[in-house]
Amino acid sequence: RKEVEQDPGPFNVPEGATVAFNCTYSNSASQSFFWYRQDCRKEPKLLMSVYSSGNEDGRFTAQLNRASQYISLLIRDSKLSDSATYLCVVLSYSNYQLIWGAGTKLIIKP
């Protein structure tokens, strides 16, 4: 089993819709969580950190469920420019390394 698992998609979503992704992690020692965005053939860029109480940044909302060991990303009012791969990243405090999911591909259609 992979340490961080994501549905690879693609998620095909009409512009303006709301879309949500989940990501599960296996190491209960994980303490910090992030969502990165990666455009085709480009480097990953930090989208947002995920805080225990959940957090929002504009149209993006991240949630953490420690009991079930998953994090989620919700995108409201999706834009064409949101089309990308969204990578779930978990920091393990046991070795301070970032463990990456394989990413969920999102395609926003006009």
Next chain:
Amino acid sequence: DTGVSQDPRHKITKRGQNVTFRCDPISEHNRLYWYRQTLGQGPEFLTYFQNEAQLEKSRLLSDRFSAERPKGSFSTLEIQRTEQGDSAMYLCASSHEGGYTQYFGPGTRLTVL
């Protein structure tokens, strides 16, 4: 531009040749990371430096791979006797010590023929 830079951006080589990539981190960052990413996968950790010290290496880093950061600034990743399986995007990232946000360079795309 004060972000992370990598050189070259693309490298095509024949199997068996040696290649070397360079990464220049954000200047005030003392941690530097190397990752490898193949199509449809997330980045896989290879190694990281704190200043000039190489603190951890993944088991993915075979003896054909070596990384250096001699003065604690830029880093090089060398692959000797390249194999077709080495074809991937090699990403470099940097961060502050104690900071968990990593900033990535544009990557070096390696193709081994």
